[in-house]
Amino acid sequence: MHRLTTLLSGIFLVFLTSWIGLVAYPALQLGKLAPVPDADSGASLPPVYGGEAVAGQHIYASEGCVSCHSQQVRQTSVTRIDIERGWGVRPSVARDYLRDSTAFLGTIRIGQDLSNVGRRLPEAAWHYRHLYAPAAVSEGSVMPSYRYLFTLSKIQGQRSAEALDLSPEAAPPAGYEVLPTADAKNLVAYLLSLKHDYPLPEAGPVKNIPAAVTH
Amino acid sequence: MSAHLFPMHHSEAASGAVDSRVIDDSMRLPVLILFGSALHWLIAAALVSVVLSIELFLPGLLGGISFLSYGRLAPIARDLFLYGWASQAALAAGIWLTARLAGRPLASSPFGGVLQSTLIISATVLWNLAVLLGSLAILAGYSTGVEWLEYPTWASATLFLAFLLIGIWALLLFDRRTNERAEVAQWYLVAGFCSFPWIYGTANLLLTWKPVQASAQGPIQAWFHGSFLSLWLLPVALAALYALIPRILGAHLHRRNLAPLGFWSLLLLGGWSGLGHLIGGPVPAWMTAGGVVSSALFLIPVVIILINLLGIVLHHPEKESQSLSFRFLIFGTYAFLVLGVLSALISWPDISGIVRFTGVTEAETQLWILGAISLPLLGVLYEAIPQLLGRDCWCRTLADLHYWLTVVGFWLLVGVLALEGFFTGLALSDPTVSFLNIASYAYPFYVLEAAANLILLSAAAILGINMTRALAGDYFFPKK
Amino acid sequence: MNHDHPHSPQQDEAACESSTNRPLSPWLVGAFILALFWGGFYLAFNSGGFRQDVYESNAVNWAGGAVVVAAPPDPKVVGKRLYSQNCIVCHQANGMGVPGQFPPLAGSEWVISEGNHADNHLVLLMLNGHQGPMQVKGQSYNNAMPQWKQLTDDQIASLLTYIRSDWGNNAPAIDPAFVTQIRKGDGSQSDPWMQAQLLAVPPVKDPGAPAAK
Numbered sequence: 085m086h087r088l089t090t091l092l093s094g095i096f097l098v099f100l101t102s103w104i105g106l107v108a109y110p111a112l113q114l115g116k117l118a119p120v121p122d123a124d125s126g127a128s129l130p131p132v133y134g135g136e137a138v139a140g141q142h143i144y145a146s147e148g149c150v151s152c153h154s155q156q157v158r159q160t161s162v163t164r165i166d167i168e169r170g171w172g173v174r175p176s177v178a179r180d181y182l183r184d185s186t187a188f189l190g191t192i193r194i195g196q197d198l199s200n201v202g203r204r205l206p207e208a209a210w211h212y213r214h215l216y217a218p219a220a221v222s223e224g225s226v227m228p229s230y231r232y233l234f235t236l237s238k239i240q241g242q243r244s245a246e247a248l249d250l251s252p253e254a255a256p257p258a259g260y261e262v263l264p265t266a267d268a269k270n271l272v273a274y275l276l277s278l279k280h281d282y283p284l285p286e287a288g289p290v291k292n293i294p295a296a297v298t299h
Numbered sequence: 300m301s302a303h304l305f306p307m308h309h310s311e312a313a314s315g316a317v318d319s320r321v322i323d324d325s326m327r328l329p330v331l332i333l334f335g336s337a338l339h340w341l342i343a344a345a346l347v348s349v350v351l352s353i354e355l356f357l358p359g360l361l362g363g364i365s366f367l368s369y370g371r372l373a374p375i376a377r378d379l380f381l382y383g384w385a386s387q388a389a390l391a392a393g394i395w396l397t398a399r400l401a402g403r404p405l406a407s408s409p410f411g412g413v414l415q416s417t418l419i420i421s422a423t424v425l426w427n428l429a430v431l432l433g434s435l436a437i438l439a440g441y442s443t444g445v446e447w448l449e450y451p452t453w454a455s456a457t458l459f460l461a462f463l464l465i466g467i468w469a470l471l472l473f474d475r476r477t478n479e480r481a482e483v484a485q486w487y488l489v490a491g492f493c494s495f496p497w498i499y500g501t502a503n504l505l506l507t508w509k510p511v512q513a514s515a516q517g518p519i520q521a522w523f524h525g526s527f528l529s530l531w532l533l534p535v536a537l538a539a540l541y542a543l544i545p546r547i548l549g550a551h552l553h554r555r556n557l558a559p560l561g562f563w564s565l566l567l568l569g570g571w572s573g574l575g576h577l578i579g580g581p582v583p584a585w586m587t588a589g590g591v592v593s594s595a596l597f598l599i600p601v602v603i604i605l606i607n608l609l610g611i612v613l614h615h616p617e618k619e620s621q622s623l624s625f626r627f628l629i630f631g632t633y634a635f636l637v638l639g640v641l642s643a644l645i646s647w648p649d650i651s652g653i654v655r656f657t658g659v660t661e662a663e664t665q666l667w668i669l670g671a672i673s674l675p676l677l678g679v680l681y682e683a684i685p686q687l688l689g690r691d692c693w694c695r696t697l698a699d700l701h702y703w704l705t706v707v708g709f710w711l712l713v714g715v716l717a718l719e720g721f722f723t724g725l726a727l728s729d730p731t732v733s734f735l736n737i738a739s740y741a742y743p744f745y746v747l748e749a750a751a752n753l754i755l756l757s758a759a760a761i762l763g764i765n766m767t768r769a770l771a772g773d774y775f776f777p778k779k
Numbered sequence: 780m781n782h783d784h785p786h787s788p789q790q791d792e793a794a795c796e797s798s799t800n801r802p803l804s805p806w807l808v809g810a811f812i813l814a815l816f817w818g819g820f821y822l823a824f825n826s827g828g829f830r831q832d833v834y835e836s837n838a839v840n841w842a843g844g845a846v847v848v849a850a851p852p853d854p855k856v857v858g859k860r861l862y863s864q865n866c867i868v869c870h871q872a873n874g875m876g877v878p879g880q881f882p883p884l885a886g887s888e889w890v891i892s893e894g895n896h897a898d899n900h901l902v903l904l905m906l907n908g909h910q911g912p913m914q915v916k917g918q919s920y921n922n923a924m925p926q927w928k929q930l931t932d933d934q935i936a937s938l939l940t941y942i943r944s945d946w947g948n949n950a951p952a953i954d955p956a957f958v959t960q961i962r963k964g965d966g967s968q969s970d971p972w973m974q975a976q977l978l979a980v981p982p983v984k985d986p987g988a989p990a991a992k
Contacts, residue, residue: 088470088473088474088489091481091486091489091490092489092493094563095489095490095493095494095566096493098563098566098567098570099493099494099497099530099566099570101567101570101571102522102526102567102569102570102571103497103501103522103570105571105589106518106519106521106522106570106571106573106574106586107501107505107518107519107522109518110511110515110516110517110518110519110582111505111511111515111519113515113831114512114514114515114518114582114583114831115511115512115514115515116512117512117514142444144444145442145443145444145445146371146440146441146442146444147368147370147371147440148368148369148370148371148373148374148437148442148444148449149370150370150444150446151369151370151373151374152369152370152373154656156580156581158579158580158652158655159579159580159584159587159834159835159836160835161579161584161648161835161836161837162578162579162587162648162651162652162836163579163648163651163652163653163728165652165727165728165730168730168856168857168860169727169730169734169860170730170857170860175579175581175834175835176580176581177581177834178514178515178517178581178582178583179514180514180581181513181514181516181517181581182512182513182514183513184513185510185513186443186444186445186506186510186513186516187513187514187516187517187520188444189516189517189520189577189580189581190446190656191446191576191656191660192656192657192660192661193656193657193727194355194738196734197656218358219358219359222735223735224735224736224738224739225358225735225738226354226355226356226358226738226745227358228354228358228361228362228363228368228369228370229358229359229362229363230363230368231362231363232363232364232365285832286832286833286834287834554801554803556803557803557807560811581834582834583827583829583830583831583832583833583834584825584826584827584830584833584834584835584836585822585826585827585829585830587825587836588821588822588825588826588827588836589822589826591821591825592818592821592822595814595817595818596814596815596818598814599811599814602807606807648836730856730857730859730860731859731860731863733864
C-alpha cells in the first residue's frame with residue numbers, strides 16, 4: 085500500500101476482475117456469436133438487412149435517438165411489462181444485435197422502446213409523417229420534429245409518389261409537397277428493419293404470443 | 300482561514316517535505332488553468348441542460364433546427380459535464396492534492412519545472428480543444444452514437460493522449476513523496492489516475508475506434524459507464540474528502556483501520572457496478588445477477604467511507620468550520636450516502652422492472668455526477684484557489700449564494716427526477732395505460748426540472764463571477 | 780505512523796489509539812460477512828448456471844435442472860389493453876355501452892354465444908362490423924360498428940377472450956386458429972353485416988385451443 089509498485093499491482097489485479105468479466109468475456113464470447121439458421125426456411129437469423137438500413141443506423145447514431153429511445157425488451161424474470169405492452173414478443177438477447185454496428189441499448193425511455201418498431205408500425209408512410217411532425221401524429225408527443233430530414237419543394241405538374249400525406253396542421257402550403265431526403269429514407273428503412281420476433285435458441289418460443297397494436 | 304492546512308508533517312525539515320508555498324508556486328498556473336477551463340465547461344453544460352429540459356415540455360419551440368435537436372444536445376450536455384467539467388476538475392484537484400500530500404513541488408525532477416508546467420498546460424489546451432471541437436462535431440451530426448463516447452475518434456484519441464501527459468506527473472509525485480506511510484487520500488488518487496487510461500482506452504477501442512461485434516457491446520458500454528464514474532472520478536472526489544475533512548476539522552479519520560477495506564471493496568465493486576444498468580437486459584442471466592449483487596454490496600464501501608468521514612463530524616460536534624470548502628465536502632458526503640442507498644434499492648429486480656429507463660435512472664446519474672463527484676471537487680476548488688493565489692480571495696456573499704443555490708438546485712433536480720421516474724414507472728407497469736398519456740402526466744415534472752437546471756446554471760455562473768473576481772484580484776477590485 | 784492530522788507525535792500516538800483505531804466493531808464485520816454470504820447465494824441461485832445462453836435468471840437452478848422458458852403473456856391482459864384502446868369509446872369501460880346508442884357487452888348473448896348466436900358469428904361481427912338494427916338483450920340498437928379486420932388473428936382472439944371473461948361474462952376463450960379459419964372462409968362478405976344476414980350464417984363453435992401448448 086505504501087510503495088507505488090505494490091499499490092499499482094493491487095489496483096491492476098482488482099481492475100482485472102471486472103475487466104475480464106465485463107470486457108474480455110463479452111468481447112470473446114458474446115462478440116463471437118454467429119447467426120443461426122431458421123428451422124423453417126434455412127435463412128440466417130437474425131436476418132441481414134439491406135444497405136439503406138445500414139446507412140440508416142448511422143443517422144440513428146448521429147441524431148442521438150438513443151438519448152430518448154431504448155432498444156431492448158427485458159427478460160421476463162425481471163419484468164413482463166415490455167412484452168405485455170406490446171413492445172416485443174420475446175425478451176431481447178445478445179444475438180439480436182449481431183447485424184448492428186452499434187448496439188443502441190439505451191438507458192432512458194422518454195420515448196418508447198424501438199427494438200420491435202418495425203413489427204409494431206410496419207408502414208413507412210407512418211414513420212415519415214411521424215418524423216416530420218410527431219405532435220400531429222401522436223398527440224402530446226415530446227419528440228422533436230425532424231423536418232430537416234425532408235425537403236419542401238414546389239409541386240411540378242403532378243404530386244410526387246414519395247410526397248408525404250400530412251394532416252392539415254402539419255401540411256405544407258398549397259402548391260408545395262414534402263419529400264423525404266435520402267437520410268430520411270435510410271432512417272425509416274432502419275426503423276422498419278427493427279423486429280426481434282424470429283426465434284433463437286436462447287430466446288424462447290414466439291408462438292401464441294399476441295402481436296401489438298400501435299401504442 | 301485555513302491558509303496553511305498542509306503540510307501534515309510536524310517537522311518539515313526532518314521529513315524533507317517542501318514548504319507548501321513553494322509547492323503551490325510550482326503548479327499555480329497549470330492547476331488554475333485546469334480549474335478555470337473546467338468551470339467554463341460547467342457553465343456551458345448547465346446552460347445546455349436548461350435548453351434540454353425546456354425542449355422536453357416545449358418540443359415545438361426549437362423543433363426542426365438540426366443542431367438544437369434534443370438528440371444532439373443531450374450527448375453534448377452529458378459529455379461536457381463528464382469531460383469538460385468533472386474530468387478537468389478532477390485533474391486539477393488531483394494534481395494539487397497529490398503534490399501537497401506528497402510534500403513535493405511539481406518541479407523537482409531533473410527536467411525542471413518549466414517542462415512539466417508547459418506539458419500540463421499544453422495538454423490542457425489539447426483537452427479543451429478536443430472537448431470543444433468534439434461537441435461541435437456532435438452538433439454537426441458526427442456523433443458516434445455510443446452513449447458517453449460520442450466524440451469522433453480524433454477527439455477521443457486527443458483526450459486520451461492529453462490525459463497521459465497530465466496524469467503521469469501525479470503518479471511520479473506519489474512515488475517521490477516524503478511521507479513514508481501513504482495516507483488514504485493518496486491511495487485513491489493513484490487508483491483514479493491509473494484507471495482513466497485503462498477505462499477510456501479500452502472502451503473507445505472496443506466501442507468506437509475498432510468496434511467489437513454489437514452483440515458484445517452492451518456489457519462493455521455498461522462497464523464503461525460504471526467504471527468511468529466509480530473508478531476515475533469518484534476516487535479523486537473521495538481523495539478530496541479524505542484529505543481535507545480531517546484537516547479542516549483538525550481531527551482524525553474515524554476508525555481509520557476500516558479504510559483499506561473501503562478502498563479495495565470500492566475498486567472491486569466499482570468495476571462491476573455498471574451492471575446495475577443492465578438488469579433484465581440482453582445479457583446472460585449471470586450479468587443481471589451480478590448487477591444486483593454488486594449494487595447491493597456497494598453499500599459496504601459506502602458505509603465504511605461514511606464512517607471514516609462523517610464519524611469525525613459526529614464524534615466532534617464541537618468542531619465547526621467556517622470554511623467555504625467544508626460545506627461542499629460534507630454536502631458531497633451526504634450525496635454519496637443517498638447515492639449508495641438509491642443504487643442498492645433500484646437494483647433489486649422487482650424495483651428495477653418498474654423504475655429502470657425512467658427519471659429514477661437519471662436521478663441516480665445526477666447523484667453521481669453532480670453530487671458525489673462534483674461537490675467534493677468544488678470543495679477542493681474553494682480550498683485550493685486561495686492557497687495557490689496566496690491570499691484570501693473569495694467573495695463570501697457570492698460563495699454563500701453559490702452554495703445555497705447549489706443545494707436547492709441539486710436536491711430539487713434529483714427529487715423531481717426521482718419522483719417523475721417513480722410515478723412514470725408505476726403508470727408504465729399497467730399495460731392498459733397508453734404511453735402518450737403517461738408522457739403528458741410528466742409535463743409538470745419537466746417544468747420543475749427546467750427550473751432546477753436554471754438554478755444550477757445560476758449557481759455555476761455565480762461561481763464563475765467569484766472565480767473571475769478572485770483571479771482578477773487586486774487589479775479590478777482593489778482592497779479598500 | 781498515521782499522517783492524517785496536523786498534531787505533534789506524542790499527541791498522535793495517544794489520539795490514534797483512542798479514537799481512530801479501535802478494534803473493528805463485531806457488528807459491522809458481521810454485517811459485512813452476512814452481506815457477502817447473501818451475495819454469494821444470490822449469485823448461485825440467479826445466475827442461470829453462469830451459462831452464456833441463459834438469459835432468464837430463474838431458468839436454471841443450482842442443481843442444474845431443466846431450463847424453464849418464459850411463459851407467454853396472458854391473452855386476457857393483452858385483450859384488456861386492446862379493448863381500452865379500441866372499444867372503450869362506444870362500449871365503455873364497464874361493458875355496459877350507452878343505452879339506446881351502443882349495446883352492452885356484459886351479459887350480451889352475442890358475446891357469450893347464447894341461443895342462436897355462435898362463436899363464429901362473434902368473430903365475423905368483429906371482422907366486418909355491423910350496420911342497421913340489432914337486438915341485444917331485448918333492446919333494439921341501430922348504430923354502425925366499424926370493422927376490425929385490420930387486427931391480427933392473435934389480437935382478435937385476445938380481445939374476444941377478454942370480453943367473454945369480464946363483467947360477469949364467463950364464456951370459453953377464443954383461439955387464434957379459429958379466427959384464422961373463420962377469416963379464411965369469409966371471402967364473400969366485405970360490407971358490414973346486417974343482423975338477419977349474419978345470423979343466417981351456419982353456427983360454428985370454437986373447438987378450443989389445441990392440446991399441445
